[in-house]
Amino acid sequence: MEYIAKEAGIGKGTIYEYFASKERLFEEMLKFCMEEFCLGLKKAMDQGETIAEKLQYCSHYNAEYLIDHMDIVEIAMQVNLLNEELRVHFLAGQAAIRAHYMAMVKEAKVKAELRVDLDDELATFCIIGALDEFCKQRVFIDQRPLAEIDHRGIVDMILRGLKY
Amino acid sequence: MEYIAKEAGIGKGTIYEYFASKERLFEEMLKFCMEEFCLGLKKAMDQGETIAEKLQYCSHYNAEYLIDHMDIVEIAMQVNLLNEELRVHFLAGQAAIRAHYMAMVKEAKVKAELRVDLDDELATFCIIGALDEFCKQRVFIDQRPLAEIDHRGIVDMILRGLKY
Amino acid sequence: MEYIAKEAGIGKGTIYEYFASKERLFEEMLKFCMEEFCLGLKKAMDQGETIAEKLQYCSHYNAEYLIDHMDIVEIAMQVNLLNEELRVHFLAGQAAIRAHYMAMVKEAKVKAELRVDLDDELATFCIIGALDEFCKQRVFIDQRPLAEIDHRGIVDMILRGLKY
Amino acid sequence: MEYIAKEAGIGKGTIYEYFASKERLFEEMLKFCMEEFCLGLKKAMDQGETIAEKLQYCSHYNAEYLIDHMDIVEIAMQVNLLNEELRVHFLAGQAAIRAHYMAMVKEAKVKAELRVDLDDELATFCIIGALDEFCKQRVFIDQRPLAEIDHRGIVDMILRGLKY
DNA sequence: TATGAATGAGGTTTCATTCAT
């Protein structure tokens, strides 16, 4: 808390004027970030016309957010270790994100961009998982700057699949 | 440390006969777990004949491991917040896992099970990401028991892709 | 201080316009209460004609004050733990109370209501101690309402003594 | 807590090996002191043959205890301000003391040392109150050393009463 | 070698006080 106060340029006690405890501060931060990310993702998604475009915008947004908020994402990852209330917030956020992707999948099926026999949920897992894994590698491990990340390939592969 | 000692049925001080610090204990545990997971994954993979079979075994192994070691996986997730040395171990473990999957992809291309024009790395992201996301949902959120998790669907979707 | 300000319906900072510190506020409050109690006690005492009547009025006043100011009395009790200056005020107040009782004793000796060989100080201890102990029990522990407290018995016993 | 640890010649954390919290430490101390006082009072009481002797021993013990444990008594007085659990312990201790005195009164009535028409409870109030008030004055205010305190007078007055 | 009582740095939280408005 002392460190956070110093970073914020305020006194240690001032934090407690706005957050009842360290845990509540965490909770609010998490809620804020998840909402922010969720809104941003929706916006990114809506910039695309076709599903391929949408996914590329999503991938780009993923990478951008991860680069800008690397520390927060790392903290959010440990949230499972915190109390039950925080976990609930976190899972709710993840559910919201999944819902956006799933809506996109359904719409794409209607527009005949995706196979109509797809299981919506499984398709959503493929999309989120592949994009996240790609993003994690490019940003965390390769530490590549945003401009150098090419999203077309991963999106293409998700859509076309791997089979011969 | 006291809790760990009690669980291990030894004295608190005895831990320090074997590990210099809590951090080192963490490190060893992480190393051990990643190696164990890695070996198990390889074994699971090798049980399958075709790439589809292999991936189903991998997905099953993923779920099994997560169920049995839920607490360790959660701790591993927070590893990013620990010191640099631990992070290195963690990333090395992830790299090893990725290598296994990539070798599998390459072999499948040789056997003409996968498209030969695939980018190996991107294909690996799709596979790992989708399997992980699927497993996370089924185990963490749906809290479904191992026997009730159906892996065929997710594997089929990864291989066939989503496009119409 | 925040709580006090809220109860008083003023801002927290406003208290400091009237009292230099929490300690001073305490001091003033204590002084005020002791003076108020002292005056009230004198008045009660003077309502009685005989010593027996006087003591009954005192006992009634004791109980009344304790019921109405239970919280303040509790705070006053902790005053010993506060700084030397407060202690002085407190002791001065007690001395004043004692003085009232002792004057009453002396007057009663003159009027031949009390034995003339009495040590004034010791008689005062008997009176104050017995009345206080009685009051403490009836109000704090028995939690009896004012109207139900019978003062005659205790006064009679003080005056007549215990011996066969 | 730091101060207590220092006084005890141990580390701050060591206290917490023996007491779960500051409040529990308080509680144990209070319980210990009340029991100690109670036992000592009973012993003192039993040293006397007649009621007058018993009361003189009690008065002496009161003064002795107050001199030796002045700080603890002051802390115990503020106990009303602490939590409910502590208050219960405190009141239980006071009740035990009262019980000892009341038993003494009853016995003295049987032995025809005290008037048989006495109300036991009221007599107990007279005794405890007068002895406490006397002790408080001599020790706290007069600050007289133990040897110089004369207990005969107060006891005599309690027994004989004040009336002409 | 194994132990756990003792330690104290460091963490969270409170609250009397200040001061800009």
Place this chain on the structure above:
DNA sequence: TATGAATGAAACCTCATTCAT
């Protein structure tokens, strides 16, 4: 004059680590 947001010293408590046995 009145305010209450900001402050930080100081309080309580935890827990990784040590060391005498």
